Amino acid sequence: xxxxxxxxxxxxxxxxxxxxxxxxxxxxxxxxxxxxxxxxxxxxxxxxxxxxxxxxxxxxxxxxxxxxxxxxxxxxxxxxxxxxxxxxxxxxxxxxxxxxxxxxxxxxxxxxxxxxxxxxxxxxxxxxxxxxxxxxxxxxxxxxxxxxxxxxxxxxxxxxxxxxxxx
Numbered sequence: 001x002x003x004x005x006x007x008x009x010x011x012x013x014x015x016x017x018x019x020x021x022x023x024x025x026x027x028x029x030x031x032x033x034x035x036x037x038x039x040x041x042x043x044x045x046x047x048x049x050x051x052x053x054x055x056x057x058x059x060x061x062x063x064x065x066x067x068x069x070x071x072x073x074x075x076x077x078x079x080x081x082x083x084x085x086x087x088x089x090x091x092x093x094x095x096x097x098x099x100x101x102x103x104x105x106x107x108x109x110x111x112x113x114x115x116x117x118x119x120x121x122x123x124x125x126x127x128x129x130x131x132x133x134x135x136x137x138x139x140x141x142x143x144x145x146x147x148x149x150x151x152x153x154x155x156x157x158x159x160x161x162x163x164x165x166x167x
Contacts, residue, residue: 005017010091035069
């Protein structure tokens with residue numbers, strides 16, 4: 001079983017998985033609407049648009065575990081992201097990323113260390129995991145590393161699928 005097989009629900013409540021994105025390079029981010037880092041949505045959407053035709057997608061998982069900064073319902077989250085930041089990338093259900101109720105997607109992701117060799121719990125909203133097209137983690141970026149940081153951009157470029165074509 002890979003990360004693509006783990007059941008998730010879309011923000012609209014439909015059964016899904018990351019399987020529909022298999023073969024693409026993904027940036028998986030735990031997001032929140034009322035966080036000091038929320039403006040990162042702008043750069044996340046820009047990345048999603050910039051690299052979409054090269055086999056890349058940003059994937060958002062709202063989370064309310066950090067300071068109660070994602071208190072809204074799924075509908076409120078969807079409306080906020082669309083109206084405020086023009087988000088078009090896939091958004092999934094609100095999940096827990098730490099603790100005993102940690103979503104299985106995040107159980108897999110948090111096992112991977114960051115550049116300093118630290119694995120484990122998500123530190124705050126907007127922690128980012130870059131997944132290769134095969135679903136393995138290529139890089140982990142902590143919350144304050146912005147989506148348009150040169151290190152993030154270089155990692156995305158280095159992990160884009162070589163043989164991706166729209167079709």
